[in-house]
Amino acid sequence: MTELPAPLPKAVPLPDPQATGLQWRAVGTADVEAWAALIARTAAVEQPVWYERAGDLEQILQSSKNDPAVDTVLGLDGDGVPRAYGRIAKNPDGDKAVGFACVDPLWQGRGIGTAILAWQEGRTRRRFAEDPGRHGSPPEAAPVPRLRLYMEEKMSHQSALFGAEGFDVVRWFNEMHRPLDGGLPDIALAPGLELLTLEPGLHEAVRLAHNDAFRDHWGSEPRDEEAWRFAMQDPLHRQDLSTVVRDTGTGDIAGYQIATFDPDAAAARGYKEGYTELLGVRRQYRGRGVASSLLADAMHRFVAAGMDVASLDVDSENPTGALALYLKMGYTAVNRSMAWDKVLPAE
Template sequence: MTRNHELQPRPALDPRLLWRAAEHRDLDAWAGLIARTAAVEQPVWFERRADLEQILESKNNPVATNTILGFDPEGVARAYARITKNRDGDKANGSGCVDPEWQGSGIGTGLLGWMEQRTRARFAEDAGAADGEAAAVPRPRLRLYMEQQHEHQAALFAGSGYEIIRYYNEMHRPLNQAVPEAVLDPELELVTFGPALHEPVRLAHNSAFRDHWGSEPRDVEAWGFVVNDPQARPDLSGVVLDRSTGTVAGYQLATHDAEGAQTRGFREGYTELLGVRREFRGRGIAQVLLADAMRRFAAAGMDVASLDVDSENPTGALALYIKMGYAPVNRSMAWDKVLQPVMR
């Protein structure tokens, strides 16, 4: 049996707030907290009510144990944190925010403590489910992401023992320029993404990204978050198939944030995922998919094509994107901290 998690040091959550897990009744308050914070911090993307509805339905990361919300005496949500983890994953991902009016008083530090405690517990739970005889769980790791301009987050993470382990570039490509030439091999065909391709593309994605740093296989639930994303645009997404076998060779899955366009001042077609299976690489498939995305975005009235890329991507993606006319406009970072495990 695993030792009682209460033996771990409890995080110092601010006593001015009432703390509990998120529930369906909290949707408006939760979304309102995130929106108020985003209005001040101006992130490129943030969770909205429809995203939170998806989160509330997760079976792999149930909100009852993997979220926490802090409410002031008037019942206004002022802070939240959440972790997610794949059962076999080597890390948990953390996220959250503190109402700007309540920042600078230690609430963020308390939320980090809660995320770390919950990460240790998740690793212990998953190890117990896999092997009840194990003497100790693997070393838990918590990963946090932030945009470069959010210096207050960087100070909090660094002061709490986190280290930057990866950089990412957000890249834009104006759509008022000519689309680069890209010709598809005649043995391949380009089709529009749709429900019949949900599972084949999931399997192709897991295959294509098995050699990418930090990537973990997407199970059916995790893939559902992709294809059922409120901002998903299958009509702007393309899939390349092998004509002889029907095998998915590559894919470009797009989203569009209509609300964000109003605040950012431009309409953006965003490539959420782009991948090519190893056995099909070197045949110009990524270029074809990107050129196709640009045409689809432009026809839909978008101003720019955009995407994010790992600055150390092993496939040379950054060089490809620059060749296709994309340029960096923003940078974000991944921070990691290795935690002490819950002993058994």
């Protein structure tokens, strides 16, 4: 009888306390407020466009796809204060894991970021080894472990770290703003199409439309019901500012615009920003003014809600020509970010 290899333990070695000066363990639900405080302290210095709050972290710990007991690490100082964290997220059949981390500004420059990256790489290899899609597949067909990191262009310390650790920039993204204090574009929807507010009864149909619309988008993976529910329950999600275009003949969803508003960011920046979190149009409805009508409608809703700016992010190589549309509608780039990838040896 052929003896099967022993299964790999889920956990990978934690960062070294002696090298980092921190004690490491997984994140638990009791850590949410202190974890959020760590991220907020870091954000106060680094000034990212967006960062996770306590509500976001609670959702992360509830995910059925990623086990916080093995997919997170938290570094605490001698007083038990979190000074660094790392985590990875991966869909069971996905082609990549995505890493997230931060180090308290007072603790940066001590090799802690490097230690977290090493842990993330190890956990990514282990997640790919655990992936059901690998089992029974010939080696040449098994997915190659890949870790992806995102950062804003201005974060030069992250860029230096990622480059030194063998990551390469694989994609650029533009954050774009459109002031709302001037004229607004007209809503010019083609006959046979109607605009509706995104209400709960439409959530599932829009999820399926999103998966269809993003089939040809770089880096996109289908969203299951749990992931979509988290998006709809995001503390910043604004149902009243989110819209759907529906085909009146078939009832099919042609496109959608999902908006968020961050009151904390508004207070910090001095202006209110209506943010288009997701915008998608299914292939058979492209070229009929669906995207421009959704954006125009969003601008009118943003103004009615007291917003000063409409904003969104776009892949610089978006295959649908979205960047040209946004420029035509008055959006201008104000910030850039990038995705970094590293292909890892399989475990």
